[in-house]
Amino acid sequence: MFLYPISKAAGMSGISPYTLRYYEKIGLLPPPKRQEGGRRFYTETDIRFMMFLKSLKETGMSLEDVNEFIKDGCILEKINSDVKSSQLTPSINKRIEILTKHLTKMEIKKKELDEVISTARGKLDTYYSILNMETK
Template identity: 80%
Template sequence: MFLYSISKAAAMSGISPYTLRYYEKIGLLPPPKRQNGGRRFYTETDIQFLTFLKSLKETGMSLEDVNEFVKDGCILEKINSGVKPSQLNPSINKRIEILTKHLEKMEIKKKELEKVMSAAKEKLEYYDSILKEEVENK
């Protein structure tokens, strides 16, 4: 098993070392493995989890919802270790609820963004028409 330093984990996941320490402090991340005088080290699985956390944050999910989403650990890991999916129903249902609400929020933001983009495109067309008109009048 290969271990990565906090700076390498940060570079690989796109999450700064400061944020990694903060996530650890608030309990979003489990304490990482430590070696050589307490230095943090991360596994490949940790990096995958960090990348997943970053993707949730990039979509605008709150830290509270991210924390709620991940607090029961990795469902796939549990299933692969022999836990019956039916035993995970409460956790799965909670994640479905969180993701459904989050998707609804993202749909609203998407519509707002589409309006802004449309207005920007109209402005560009208007400015282009002004420039074309100026060239034609020369």
């Protein structure tokens, strides 16, 4: 198993070292392995999890919802370890609720962005028309 220092893990995950320490402090990330005077080191599994956290944050999901979403651990790992699906139902339902609520927020933001894009395109068309009239 290869271990990466925080600077390398930050580069690989796209999350700053400061944010990684913060996520660890608030419990989003489990405490990392430590070596040589307490320096943090991360596994490839840790880094994949960091990338997953980043993807949730990039969609605008709140840290509270991210924490709630990941609280019960990896559903796929539980399925692969022969946990009965009936035991996973509450966790899956919670994740469905979080994602549904978040998707609704993202769809509203997308609509707002589409309106801003349309306005910007209209302005560009106006400016190009003005320039074309000046060159004639």
